[in-house]
Amino acid sequence: MRNYMATVTVAPSKPQTRSRLFRWIAIAIGLVLLACFAVAACIYWLERRELPQVDGSIRLRGLSGPVSVLRDHLGVPHIRAQSYEDLFFAQGFVTAQDRLWQMDASRRYASGNLAEILGPKLLKHDRQQRYLQIREACERAAAALDPENRRILQAYANGVNAFIDSTRDRLPLEFRLLHYSPAPWRIEDSLLIGANMDQMLNTQYDLELDREKVIRHLNAQQIADLYPSTSWRDLPPARQANISQQDSQKGPKSDDDEDDDDQPDGPITSSLAAQFQPQRCEMCVPGSNNWVVSGDHTASGRPILSNDMHLGHSIPNIWYEAHLTEGDGSDFDVAGVTLPGLPFVIAGHNRHIAWGFTNLGPDVQDLFVETFNSAGEVATPQGFQQPTKVHEVIHVKDHSDEQFDVIVARHGPIITPILKGETRQLALQWTIYDASTLGSPFLQVDSARNWKEFRAAFSRFGGPSQNVVYADIDGHIGYQATGKIPIRASGDGLLPQPGNDAAHDWTGYVPFDQLPSVYDPPSGALDTANGRITPDNYPHLLANIWWSPYRTARIFQLLREGDKFKPADMIAIQTDITSQLERFFSDRFVYAIDHGKNVSPRVRQAAEIMRGWDGKMEVNSAAATIAYFSRRNLSKLLLAPKLGDDYEYYDWGLSQPALENIVTHQLTRWLPAGYTSYNDVLIAAVQRTVEDRHAPKDLSKWSWGDQFPIEIQHSVLGSVPILRDFSGTGRHPQSGSGSTVKQVGRNFGPSERMTVDFANLDHSTLNIVAGQSGHLLSPHYKDQFAAWYGGTTFPLPFTEAAVNAAAEHRLQLQPAQ
Secondary structure: OHHHHHHHHHOOHHHHHHHHHHHHHHHHHHHHHHHHHHHHHHHHHHHHHHOOOOOEEEEEOOOOOOEEEEEOOOOOEEEEEOOHHHHHHHHHHHHHHHHHHHHHHHHHHHHOOOHHHHOHHHHHHHHHHHHHOHHHHHHHHHHOOOHHHHHHHHHHHHHHHHHHHHOHHHOOHHHHHHOOOOOOOOHHHHHHHHHHHHHHHHOOHHHHHHHHHHHOOOOHHHHHHHOOOOOOOOOOHHHHOOOOOOHHHOOOOOOOOOOOOOOOOOOOOOHHHHHHOOOOOOOOOOOOEEEEEOHHHEOOOOOEEEEEOEEEOOEOOOOEEEEEEEOOOOOEEEEEEEOOOOOOOOEEEOOOEEEEEEEOOOOOEEEEEOOEOOOOOEEEOOEEEOOEEEEEEEOOOOOOOEEEEEEEOOOOEEOHHHOOOOOOOEEEEEHHHOHHHHOOOHHHHHHOOOHHHHHHHHOOOOOOOEEEEEEEOOOOEEEEEOOOOEEEOOOOOOOOEEOOOOOOOEEEEOOHHHOOEEEOOOOOEEEEOOOOOOOOOOOOOOOOOOOOOHHHHHHHHHHHHOOOEOHHHHHHHHOOOEOHHHHHHHHHHHHHHHOOOOOOHHHHHHHHHHOOOOOEOOOOOHHHHHHHHHHHHHHHHHHHHHHHHHHHHOOOOOHHHHHHHHHHOOOHHHOOOOOOOHHHHHHHHHHHHHOOOOOOOOHHHOOHHHOOOEOOOEOOHHHOHHHHHHHOOOOEOOOOEOOOOOEOEOOEEEOEEEEEEOOOHHHOEEEEOOOOOOOOOOOOOOOOHHHHHHOOOOEOOOOHHHHHHHOOEEEEEEEOO
């Protein structure tokens, strides 16, 4: 009976149990899918509901007259108003329509208020910003604004606030996901947006502290080797102005050190933070390319100006395209890129002139070692004095506030608490602490009609210091260095100096009329790309850290080799991927391997791959990959024996030209122990590369494009699993490198590409990285990415007829009754 019962009661239970289990699993999966669908539908509904109105009419308090907003197929707004106040009110309103959350996040980034919405993981960043006293600097600058700029910044703020007030019940998705609403926009907030650029482009105190760590291992000659102030490849604008074709091809000067004449001759953290602090990659510094050619070198006989600014990538993009017209446009009609949160066009053209930027990279920050007594007073040339204390309170989402005091000495805030391992009381002096450097001259820049007015406008520019190229409708071209750059009583500001005396104090700024400037050069071409811009024997110290000259030299080479340029030729230069740096080293690796003994077959295969390589950093190039990583290994082999663990701090603007010089001249003082020649070290560098665990078995398949792929993601939407696949660009291999004209890294590269054609301004082109809109479901969220990635671009209509013909949406902003 027991067996029978076991048979009839137990045996059938397994399939029944499985069947019930499968049913429950199916139900659970169905519920999960239903929940996901419900969440997706809810997000879709919320996102569609928040899309801005782009057609019809909107009545707004604060306008004095009607404003028309025509949007083209890329969502670029062309705004026309009858007064400056209405124009910039409308610019604030329209920019907020597309970018409100970015604007709010950007002001929070600058002021150190991100932890309030994102939690304790942003505390480190917020502490940094509070110790740097950026918010306080902007508040002082706002109080010091001239009436005209105050009026325009207030009009812009009123426009932003009009949008916020009209959409409280349908704010962008990021606000809903993070459960907060934006505070009203203030004049100070626009200055914070500008201060973000100052911090991103002109921060160097960290590099100076890195240098201090490195040089303690070296003697004076070795320091000079690793930290040169010039390179034979340098092409300052003043030299370009009169250069001949032969001069542009000259190689390095010879010296008395150990030259080897048998050597071959070389050819010439989060995506939000990435916007302002690009991920660290070699030579991925906030920089840019710009150039201008006169009509003597164009097919039309009119100047062409090009500009691509290299910054950290983000979604939405750091730039927002816009076209602003006041009245009939006879005096104010300007198009280009704007910074969300700031009025005006920053880089672009009007009816008369065009301009574009690269970062000059001036030394506008100095560190001072301050001395305090037991009473907390700081030593000054007048004796001990009480410093200022600023009490900071950081609100942290779902956590207690963090509070601390920032000590501000006469030179600036004590920033020791944000410097890892630092024990000295270091004060930071920075030009932005001078309220006069944070004003904006862009109303005058946007209105300028000729070289004289252009220079007069930029004479008021405080920073971040820029190289500006210029062209105008009358056929003139030029270059102008800009910004407030300090003059020191003594010294160069390279290392921390005693703060108790005035020996190294700032005594003023380099006069504008003494900054480098070139107008209508005989060469008919000018370019900059963050390299040295001071001519020989220039009387002032503008920078201690110039960046590598490879892009500048390559652009000028292409401009000298070409002729009768058209706008399409300019994007070909902007996307050029030839690396003179990697070509130089690949030639030397091949030469060393060919002359080496007991070289492994794998190293010889590497040499065959690099042999005859043209230096193009193409996606599928194995030669590019081997040359790049071998050079990196060579640097470590040569320098690490002397620098030890501090080798990691040797990464600055001219570190690659310094290595090139060491290898070119075979400097025996850098030859590591155990090596009898530079050929041996070069071979060892390649050996390390091909033995790396990431190297494929077949070296010919080691493609360059996979080494630094691009993937741009929205900082908030990308953290939502159901949205992640739609909110970013996806992962794509990249051509180019940090040393090519197309300067790229994983999360870094050209933030826009612009070309202005004075033969026909409607043929001028402009594109940004992703798209105009920050709204996920907008057709303009990332509709420009394919063109940016593929190296193509779009025309930017400018004349009234072209704008009307291109308009796909028409919105009228009307005064409220």
